[in-house]
Amino acid sequence: MTNSKYQSNTGARILATIIDYILIMCFTIIYVYQFGEPNEEGSYGVSGIKAMVPILFWFFYLPFCEWKTGTTLGHWVVGLKIISENGAELTLGQSLKRRIFDLVDISLCFGLVAFIVVISTEKRQRIGDIVAKTLVIKK
Template sequence: MNIDTYESNTGLRIVATLIDYILIFCFTIVYIYQFGEPSEDGGFKVSGLKGLVPFLFWFLYLPICEWKFCSTLGHWTVGLKIISENGEELTIGQTIKRRLSDIIDINWCFGLVAFVVVKSTDKKQRIGDIIAKTLVVKK
């Protein structure tokens, strides 16, 4: 892939991320209200093994879908896919590395870090893509 012609697809990436995290957020909220117990402050809480379910959903939805399908529902909806820099098939390790850095890239400062890094790098990668050696491209 010629880096000079590589597009950041910033707008599409933002929409894809919003779709993915809204889906995860909605699942988590519904799960907590359906299977949680009332808390002292009037809300609901899950504890013990029940508390692992939202994480398992996150893991199945993001790293596993990206590994198996090179896409999440958000990426698929806007016509993007994740590929390995070296052209080989994505590995589960790459997708896990990519998503563990969401804590810095996306969740901290509402995605500002990812936006700045994508705009600043030659290959238009966020921190997770740099660490995992992946690229986000149009299908």
């Protein structure tokens, strides 16, 4: 694989992430309004076992789909695929590691951390990719 494969997909990765997290946020908002209870502040919330559903959706949508298909809807739309750095099959553990680091990569400063790390690394990896030993490439 050549470096150009990594260098040309930063914009596509940003768009893929936006698509994926808008989908997750929409699901969560609709779910909370449909199955949540109103609180004192006039908003809705879920608690107990009901609070697990958005977490399970996140798990099946991101780590599980990446593991099974090498992509998510956002990555598929823009023509990207997640692969293992060493060429082996992507594992569920790798995908979980990638996604747990979304908290650092994407949540801090609205993705600025991920953007800076991606444009600064030779293989265009964000922190989650470095830890999980994965690459995001064009299909």
